[in-house]
Amino acid sequence: MKSKAKKVNKALDDAIPLQNPIKIHEAMRYSLLAGGKRVRPILCLAACELVGGDEAVAIPVACAIEMIHTMSLIHDDLPCMDNDDLRRGKPTSHKAFDEATAILAGDSLLSLSFEHVAAETENVSASRIVRAIAEMGSAVGSEGLVAGQVVDLCSEGKELSLDELEYIHVHKTSKLLEAAVVCGAIMGGGDDIEIERLRKYARFIGLLFQVVDDILDVTKSSEELGKTAGKDLVSDKATYPKLMGLEKTKEFVGELVGKAMEELSCFDALRAAPLYHLADYIAYRQN
Amino acid sequence: MKSKAKKVNKALDDAIPLQNPIKIHEAMRYSLLAGGKRVRPILCLAACELVGGDEAVAIPVACAIEMIHTMSLIHDDLPCMDNDDLRRGKPTSHKAFDEATAILAGDSLLSLSFEHVAAETENVSASRIVRAIAEMGSAVGSEGLVAGQVVDLCSEGKELSLDELEYIHVHKTSKLLEAAVVCGAIMGGGDDIEIERLRKYARFIGLLFQVVDDILDVTKSSEELGKTAGKDLVSDKATYPKLMGLEKTKEFVGELVGKAMEELSCFDALRAAPLYHLADYIAYRQN
Numbered sequence: 001m002k003s004k005a006k007k008v009n010k011a012l013d014d015a016i017p018l019q020n021p022i023k024i025h026e027a028m029r030y031s032l033l034a035g036g037k038r039v040r041p042i043l044c045l046a047a048c049e050l051v052g053g054d055e056a057v058a059i060p061v062a063c064a065i066e067m068i069h070t071m072s073l074i075h076d077d078l079p080c081m082d083n084d085d086l087r088r089g090k091p092t093s094h095k096a097f098d099e100a101t102a103i104l105a106g107d108s109l110l111s112l113s114f115e116h117v118a119a120e121t122e123n124v125s126a127s128r129i130v131r132a133i134a135e136m137g138s139a140v141g142s143e144g145l146v147a148g149q150v151v152d153l154c155s156e157g158k159e160l161s162l163d164e165l166e167y168i169h170v171h172k173t174s175k176l177l178e179a180a181v182v183c184g185a186i187m188g189g190g191d192d193i194e195i196e197r198l199r200k201y202a203r204f205i206g207l208l209f210q211v212v213d214d215i216l217d218v219t220k221s222s223e224e225l226g227k228t229a230g231k232d233l234v235s236d237k238a239t240y241p242k243l244m245g246l247e248k249t250k251e252f253v254g255e256l257v258g259k260a261m262e263e264l265s266c267f268d269a270l271r272a273a274p275l276y277h278l279a280d281y282i283a284y285r286q287n
Numbered sequence: 288m289k290s291k292a293k294k295v296n297k298a299l300d301d302a303i304p305l306q307n308p309i310k311i312h313e314a315m316r317y318s319l320l321a322g323g324k325r326v327r328p329i330l331c332l333a334a335c336e337l338v339g340g341d342e343a344v345a346i347p348v349a350c351a352i353e354m355i356h357t358m359s360l361i362h363d364d365l366p367c368m369d370n371d372d373l374r375r376g377k378p379t380s381h382k383a384f385d386e387a388t389a390i391l392a393g394d395s396l397l398s399l400s401f402e403h404v405a406a407e408t409e410n411v412s413a414s415r416i417v418r419a420i421a422e423m424g425s426a427v428g429s430e431g432l433v434a435g436q437v438v439d440l441c442s443e444g445k446e447l448s449l450d451e452l453e454y455i456h457v458h459k460t461s462k463l464l465e466a467a468v469v470c471g472a473i474m475g476g477g478d479d480i481e482i483e484r485l486r487k488y489a490r491f492i493g494l495l496f497q498v499v500d501d502i503l504d505v506t507k508s509s510e511e512l513g514k515t516a517g518k519d520l521v522s523d524k525a526t527y528p529k530l531m532g533l534e535k536t537k538e539f540v541g542e543l544v545g546k547a548m549e550e551l552s553c554f555d556a557l558r559a560a561p562l563y564h565l566a567d568y569i570a571y572r573q574n
Contacts, residue, residue, distance in 0.1 A: 133401055140402075
C-alpha cells in the first residue's frame with residue numbers, strides 16, 4: 001500500500017508541472033499534493049491488479065480520481081458552501097489563495113482529470129478508456145458528488161432520516177470510491193461479472209468510509225484529524241452517531257466490513273489481499 | 288444554420304432531464320437553455336459535415352462544448368470573479384439561485400460534458416472519441432479557459448500590451464471554438480491535414496469573436512447585448528478599441544475574416560459554405 005501511494009504521489013506531481021500561469025498551477029498542486037491518504041487511487045490500482053492487469057495501465061485513471069476528489073474538497077470548502085478554513089492540516093485553497101483561484105483550480109483539476117485519462121492511458125483499448133470516462137463522469141455530476149453536496153447543503157439545520165443521510169453519503173463519498181474501483185478493474189481488463197462484484201464491494205466501502213468519518217468527527221481533535229473536528233455537532237448536521245448512537249454505529253462498521261469482504265470471496269484470496277486490507281484500514285483508521 | 292441551432296437546442300434539452308435533486312438540474316437547465324447563439328455547436332456540426340461526416344455523430348460533442356461554454360459563463364459571472372448580474376438578458380445563475388448552486392451547476396455541466404461524449408456518441412470509433420475528449424480537456428483547463436480567466440483576473444486595472452490581451456482572448460475564447468471545430472472534424476472522420484486546416488480556421492474565428500465582442504461592448508446598449516454593456520470601460524479592462532482605436536479594430540475584423548476563409552480554400556466550396564457563412568456571421572453580428 002505504501003509503495004502504491006508513493007507511485008501515485010510521484011505520478012500526481014508529474015501530471016501538473018509548475019508552468020505558466022504560475023498561480024493556477026500552484027493552487028492545483030497545493031491542494032493535490034497536500035498529502036491525502038490516497039485511498040481512492042490505491043483502491044483503483046488494487047482493483048486493476050485483482051483482475052489481472054498491470055498496475056501501470058491504471059495509474060492515469062488513479063490520478064484522475066484523486067484530482068476529482070481534490071476538486072470536490074476545494075469547492076466544498078468554499079465560504080458559500082461548508083466554509084472551512086482547514087483541510088489536511090493546512091489552510092484551505094481559498095484561504096491560501098483567494099476564492100476565484102480556488103474555484104478555477106477546482107475547475108481545472110476536474111477538466112484535467114478527464115483529459116489525463118484520455119491522453120495518458122497506455123496499453124488499454126480505446127473502448128475501455130471511453131467506458132472509464134463515462135464512469136468517472138457519472139460519479140461527479142448531478143447524479144454523483146454534486147447531487148450529494150446539493151442535498152447536503154439543503155439539509156443543514158433540518159432533521160434528516162437515516163435514508164436521507166445515506167443518500168448524501170452515497171453521493172458525496174461512495175460514488176467516487178466506486179468509480180475508483182470500477183475504473184481500475186476496467187483498465188485492468190476485468191470482465192463484467194468481476195466489475196459488478198467490485199462495484200458492490202466499493203459501495204460498502206464507501207458507506208463505511210463516511211460512517212467512520214462521522215465517528216472520528218465526534219471522537220478526535222482537530223489536530224488529530226488535520227481538519228476542523230466537532231464541526232458536524234456545531235453545524236447540527238445529521239450523522240450516524242447522532243442518529244444511531246456511538247455504540248450502534250461502531251457495530252455497523254463491523255457489519256459493513258463483513259459485507260464488503262464477502263464481495264471479494266469469488267476472487268483469488270492472495271490477489272484480493274490488498275482490498276481486504278483496505279477495508280480494514282478504512283474501518284479502523286484514526287484520522 | 289437555424290436548423291442546426293434547433294437540433295442542438297433539442298439535444299441539450301434532452302441531455303438534462305429535470306430530475307432529482309431538482310434544484311441542481313433546474314440551475315443547469317436555466318443557464319444551458321437560456322438561448323445562446325449556439326455558435327460553438329453549430330461550428331462543430333458544420334466541421335463534421337465538411338469532412339464528410341453525418342451531423343448526428345457530432346451532436347453529443349457539440350452539446351458537450353456548449354455545456355463547457357455555459358459552465359465557464361456561470362463561473363466567470365460569480366461575485367469573486369467578474370461579478371455580473373445579467374447574462375443572455377436574464378439574471379446570472381448566482382442571482383437566480385445562489386452562489387453554491389451556481390458553482391455546483393458549473394461543476395456538474397463540466398463533468399457531464401465529458402460523460403456525455405463518452406456515453407452518447409454513436410457510430411464513431413472509440414479512439415476518435417478518446418481523441419476528442421483529450422481535445423476538449425485541453426480547451427478547458429489550465430492551458431485553456433481557466434488560464435485565460437486567471438490571467439484576465441490578474442490584469443484588471445493594469446496596462447496590458449496587445450500580446451497580453453491576445454493571450455487572454457486566445458485562452459478565454461479561441462481555445463473552445465477551436466475544440467468545437469476540431470472535435471466536429473474528429474467525429475466526422477476527418478484526416479490529420481483537414482483537422483489542422485480547420486484548427487487554424489478556428490483560431491482566426493476565435494480571435495475575431497473576441498475582437499467583435501470588444502467592439503459591441505463600446506457601441507451597443509445592455510438591452511441590445513443582453514448583458515451589461517460598457518463594462519470593459521468601467522472596469523478599465525484592456526480591449527482592442529482601447530488599444531487600437533475603433534476604426535483600426537474594424538479593419539482588423541476584415542483582415543481576420545479573410546485569413547479564416549483562406550484556411551477553407553482547400554475544401555469543396557459548397558460543403559464549406561456554412562463555415563464561410565459563420566465567419567461572416569461572427570464578424571458582423573449585432574449582439
